[in-house]
Amino acid sequence: MGNRGMEDLIPLVNRLRDALSSVGESCSLHLPQIAVVGGQSAGKSSVLENFVGRDFLPRGSGIVTRRPLILQLLSDNTEYGEFLHCQGKKFTDFDEIRKEIETETRRLTGSNKAISPVPIHLRIHSPHVLNLTLVDLPGITKVPVGDQPTDIEYQVRDMIMQYICKENCLILAVTPANTDLANSDALKLAKDVDPQGLRTIGVITKLDLMDEGTNARQILENKLLPLRRGYIGVVNRSQKDIDGKKDIKEALRAEKEFFLSHPAYKHMSEKMGTPYLQRILNQQLTNHIRDTLPAFRSHLQSQLLALKKEAEDYMQFNPNDSARRTKTLLQLVQRFAVDFDKLIEGSGDKVDTVNLSGGAKINRIFHERFPYELIKIGSDEGKLRTEINYAIRNTHGVRTGLFTPDTAFEAIVKKQISRLKGPCVKFIDMVSQELTTTVYQCIDKLSSFPKLRDETERIVTTEIRELETKCRDQVMLLIDIQLAYINTKHEDFVIRKGWLTINNIGIMKGGAKEYWFILSAENLSWFKDDKEKEKKYMLPLDNLKLRDVEKGFMSSKYVFAIFNTELRNVYKDYKCLELACNSQEELDSWKASLLRAGVYPEKVAVDGQGNGPPENLSDPQLERQVETISNLVDSYMGIIYKTVRDLMPKTMMHLMINSVKEFISSELLAQLYALGECSALMDESPEQQQHRVEVLQKHAALKEALAAIGEISTSTCTTPLPPPVDSSWIKPSSFSHLLLLLLLPSLPKNSAASGKPGIRSHAPPVPRVPSAGPKSSPNGSRQPTSQQNRTPALVPR
Numbered sequence: 001m002g003n004r005g006m007e008d009l010i011p012l013v014n015r016l017r018d019a020l021s022s023v024g025e026s027c028s029l030h031l032p033q034i035a036v037v038g039g040q041s042a043g044k045s046s047v048l049e050n051f052v053g054r055d056f057l058p059r060g061s062g063i064v065t066r067r068p069l070i071l072q073l074l075s076d077n078t079e080y081g082e083f084l085h086c087q088g089k090k091f092t093d094f095d096e097i098r099k100e101i102e103t104e105t106r107r108l109t110g111s112n113k114a115i116s117p118v119p120i121h122l123r124i125h126s127p128h129v130l131n132l133t134l135v136d137l138p139g140i141t142k143v144p145v146g147d148q149p150t151d152i153e154y155q156v157r158d159m160i161m162q163y164i165c166k167e168n169c170l171i172l173a174v175t176p177a178n179t180d181l182a183n184s185d186a187l188k189l190a191k192d193v194d195p196q197g198l199r200t201i202g203v204i205t206k207l208d209l210m211d212e213g214t215n216a217r218q219i220l221e222n223k224l225l226p227l228r229r230g231y232i233g234v235v236n237r238s239q240k241d242i243d244g245k246k247d248i249k250e251a252l253r254a255e256k257e258f259f260l261s262h263p264a265y266k267h268m269s270e271k272m273g274t275p276y277l278q279r280i281l282n283q284q285l286t287n288h289i290r291d292t293l294p295a296f297r298s299h300l301q302s303q304l305l306a307l308k309k310e311a312e313d314y315m316q317f318n319p320n321d322s323a324r325r326t327k328t329l330l331q332l333v334q335r336f337a338v339d340f341d342k343l344i345e346g347s348g349d350k351v352d353t354v355n356l357s358g359g360a361k362i363n364r365i366f367h368e369r370f371p372y373e374l375i376k377i378g379s380d381e382g383k384l385r386t387e388i389n390y391a392i393r394n395t396h397g398v399r400t401g402l403f404t405p406d407t408a409f410e411a412i413v414k415k416q417i418s419r420l421k422g423p424c425v426k427f428i429d430m431v432s433q434e435l436t437t438t439v440y441q442c443i444d445k446l447s448s449f450p451k452l453r454d455e456t457e458r459i460v461t462t463e464i465r466e467l468e469t470k471c472r473d474q475v476m477l478l479i480d481i482q483l484a485y486i487n488t489k490h491e492d493f494v495i496r497k498g499w500l501t502i503n504n505i506g507i508m509k510g511g512a513k514e515y516w517f518i519l520s521a522e523n524l525s526w527f528k529d530d531k532e533k534e535k536k537y538m539l540p541l542d543n544l545k546l547r548d549v550e551k552g553f554m555s556s557k558y559v560f561a562i563f564n565t566e567l568r569n570v571y572k573d574y575k576c577l578e579l580a581c582n583s584q585e586e587l588d589s590w591k592a593s594l595l596r597a598g599v600y601p602e603k604v605a606v607d608g609q610g611n612g613p614p615e616n617l618s619d620p621q622l623e624r625q626v627e628t629i630s631n632l633v634d635s636y637m638g639i640i641y642k643t644v645r646d647l648m649p650k651t652m653m654h655l656m657i658n659s660v661k662e663f664i665s666s667e668l669l670a671q672l673y674a675l676g677e678c679s680a681l682m683d684e685s686p687e688q689q690q691h692r693v694e695v696l697q698k699h700a701a702l703k704e705a706l707a708a709i710g711e712i713s714t715s716t717c718t719t720p721l722p723p724p725v726d727s728s729w730i731k732p733s734s735f736s737h738l739l740l741l742l743l744l745p746s747l748p749k750n751s752a753a754s755g756k757p758g759i760r761s762h763a764p765p766v767p768r769v770p771s772a773g774p775k776s777s778p779n780g781s782r783q784p785t786s787q788q789n790r791t792p793a794l795v796p797r
Contacts, residue, residue: 010131010282013289014072014123016705031296032289033070033133034281035163037186038174040139043205046236047174048136050255050274053128053248056081056094057136058102063145063152066109068119068159069101069136076125084121097122113145115152117159130282134172135163140185157189165193168292170285176206177216177233181225196724197228201284203277204233207265208258215264220272226725229284232277233265297709304702311699314692325682332446333672336456337665339442344657358438362657365430366649373423374641388412388629392622406596409629410486416637417482420644424475431652432468435660436461448688452672452681459671463663464656471655478647482640488521488596492642494635495519496593496628498586500526502571503559504578512580519593524562537571544570546594547602549578558587562599592628 013031038044045057045065051073058064081091083100091097101120108116115138137160144152164171171194173186181187181204190200204216218224220233235255237246252274259269270276318324341347343358356364391408439460446453487493496519503512515526515536523541528534543566549559557580564570570577581587591601672681684692 010133010286010289011074012708014074014131014133016708031133032168032170032285032292033135033163034170034172034285035135035137035160036172036174037137037160037164037189038139039176039179039185040141042139042174042176042186043234043236044136044139044174047203047205047234047274047277048134050234050236050248050252051129051132051134051278052124052126053252054094054126055242055248056097056101056124058098058105059242063113063115063138063141063156065136065138066113066115067105068117068138068163070119070121071132071134071136072121072123073129073132073134074123074125075127075129075131077127079124079126079128081125082123084123115155115159117162130278132278132281132285134281135169137163140189160189161193164189167199168288168296169199170281170288171200172203172281173200174203174205176209177204177219178206178209181219187227198721199288200227201229201281202227202231204231205236207233208235215262217264220265220268222725228722228725230722232280233259233272234274234277235259293709297706300702300706300709304699304706307695307699307702311695314696317692326678329452329672329678329682330669332449332452333456333669336442336446337661337668339445340438340664341661343438343441344661357441358434361434362431365427365434366652369430370423370427370648371645373426374420374645377419377423384412384633385626385630387415388626388633389622392625392629406488409632412629412633413486413636414483416633417479417640420479420640421476424479424644424648425472427648428468428472428475428652428656431656432464435464435657439464448684448692449682450685451677451683455672455675455681456668459668460660460664463667464660467656467659471652474651474655475648478644478651482643486636488636490636490639491520491522492635492639493521494631494638495521495597496590496631497530498590499530500590501557501580502526502577503557503580504561504574504576517579519590519597521597524597539570539577541597541599543568544599545602546591546599555580557581558584560587560591562594589628592625596628596632 013033016031036044036048040063045059048071049055049057057069079092081094081097082089083091083104085104086100091100101122104120105116108118119135138156140153140160141156142153144150149155163169171190173184173190175181175184175186187200187202194200204219207216210216216233220231222230235258237248237251241251255273256269259265259272265272316324317328344362346359388408391411395408395411439457443453443457443460446456496517498517499514500517501512501514505511505513515528516530516532517524517526518532521541523538525538526536528536539562543564544562545565546560546562549561551558559578559580561576561578562570563576567575569575579590581590595601672678675681
């Protein structure tokens with residue numbers, strides 16, 4: 001539409017405010033506006049009433065404004081008021097407006113001085129106003145009254161901060177002329193959030209109440225205690241004038257006469273008074289809107305973009321169209337299946353950067369939790385050796401065996417394998433629980449339709465429980481299979497490890513040398529060292545036998561030899577391999593281990609059942625047998641643990657995880673249809689109905705707001721901001737500065753630097769002003785207080 005002019009900007013913002021207020025305050029609080037800030041009885045309400053030319057605000061002692069009042073003034077040919085909470089109702093009687101404000105205030109705060117941050121929206125149309133949007137905030141108070149909480153001061157300041165900390169909010173700091181301006185609470189709060197004075201406008205009220213012979217000329221000329229945007233002086237009605245129903249028009253004429261006739265102000269009377277203040281606020285708010293409009297447009301666009309997908313989904317859903325309900329049901333189930341698959345497979349569009357979930361947690365169970373549970377069941381070494389001791393002795397019975405019995409080994413191994421059932425069952429439970437949790441994560445997106453969500457949850461969790469039972473049976477079967485046969489011929493079954501010396505290698509070929517030997521059920525291997533990285537040789541055990549070798553005269557080693565019964569070379573060109581140990585016990589242990597591996601002595605036939613002499617063996621021999629079986633158990637259980645760690649995740653993937661994915665993608669929809677209540681499944685919850693309406697309303701409001709902004713040309717010009725001034729004379733409030741740091745950690749924290757002890761201000765000294773109020777004369781006019789009650793004047797005579 002082109003450039004419609006700056007005068008349309010404020011009505012535009014009012015349209016945006018109405019549109020956005022209907023869908024929540026989160027957007028509307030970012031709209032450009034003017035916040036009126038001041039202490040109790042500073043004259044804020046009188047200034048607003050003078051703008052309108054009507055009495056419409058509640059009056060009384062103490063804190064009267066107990067909820068923020070967002071006041072929109074619109075220039076119009078007719079005069080009436082409208083409340084956002086009473087849409088469609090026009091108030092032509094301004095006494096009724098006051099009563100409605102009081103009623104609406106009591107509705108949330110009660111009748112005993114409590115406060116609430118929820119604003120009241122009032123729009124006034126009048127031919128006597130300029131376009132303005134102001135927020136009348138509760139007066140800054142110090143002492144709680146009535147049922148106000150003890151921290152009422154903190155609550156009021158916090159409420160004020162919620163508005164004035166916004167960068168697009170102008171601050172109208174109202175201060176009475178008969179108080180110390182340098183200690184003004186309004187200016188202190190403004191200083192905290194606007195240290196450069198870019199948004200602060202000063203208003204001096206009660207100029208007619210100053211002591212005789214004193215004036216605020218230098219203040220209003222912005223020479224003493226300067227502000228960047230300066231000050232404007234106004235004269236309001238006294239309480240007696242208000243009680244006497246003095247007409248505001250008459251009061252405005254008296255205000256004009258006051259400035260024209262006062263010797264200190266007559267030279268600047270055209271820049272004083274309520275009409276001038278209204279024009280300046282209109283101009284500055286218009287300029288401010290013009291400056292902040294691009295950023296506000298970006299803010300609305302980002303909100304619209306975040307809402308677009310959800311709003312489009314709701315637009316396509318018609319709760320009364322059965323075909324649309326069926327299509328939505330199909331889409332929701334398909335989306336549920338896709339979401340579940342993505343969470344399990346880890347291919348989701350949104351990656352959680354805070355917690356593990358879905359497939360990642362199951363993977364952790366596979367490779368961290370389950371191996372840890374297996375380690376936990378491993379009995380301590382002392383207990384295991386005690387069990388082996390008893391098993392050997394019970395196997396031999398009344399006789400004492402020469403060789404380590406196989407029966408004792410199998411008994412111990414089977415007991416260890418049986419203990420795997422506990423960790424395996426726990427493993428199944430953990431995976432099942434995580435699958436159920438993943439279902440809950442995905443099913444939350446069906447919360448708009450409670451019946452569909454409940455039925456889907458019931459069907460899928462029932463299927464998971466059935467698969468869990470099936471998986472548990474399969475795992476128990478795998479463990480029973482391991483118990484059924486102890487395979488001591490397994491290639492990884494290590495019967496013994498230890499250091500041996502190859503004793504019969506000639507000096508020309510390197511001589512005798514020590515190696516690390518590993519005896520398994522299939523072969524005898526030796527390595528350079530016990531790190532088992534560099535293998536020297538691997539000798540198959542087929543057709544091997546062992547024989548004793550006599551100990552040499554000068555040798556301290558105990559030697560035995562291994563040879564091939566078919567007279568083949570055992571190692572390179574050697575017919576036998578002589579292996580030497582350091583002790584007789586070690587020799588006996590190696591011979592027993594070779595016997596278990598099937599390498600028998602050359603002349604002795606051993607049945608392994610202890611059919612030897614009936615003499616009792618000594619404890620050392622029993623200890624050697626215990627050591628041998630302990631090593632065998634460790635080796636065999638290592639194979640079992642490796643097998644179980646490999647098979648359990650595979651079993652869970654096949655029988656549970658893949659089956660649940662397949663069920664959700666192919667069977668779930670059929671089971672939902674089988675219920676015969678497809679229409680009832682798609683009934684929305686009341687909360688969802690309300691949420692859908694709110695989303696669509698907010699989406700429409702944002703589009704309307706952006707369309708309205710698009711009608712305004714950005715080529716309009718604004719009045720430049722006045723140059724900076726030294727405002728270090730304003731003493732920062734320690735409380736408000738702390739509150740500011742809590743609310744706005746991103747704002748500069750050096751705004752109160754000038755108030756630190758030991759820092760001298762370069763501003764002129766601040767004279768004190770009277771703190772006592774005026775006395776009324778018999779005819780109702782206000783007179784200065786007596787000389788006895790006076791304090792030094794604002795400006796010296």
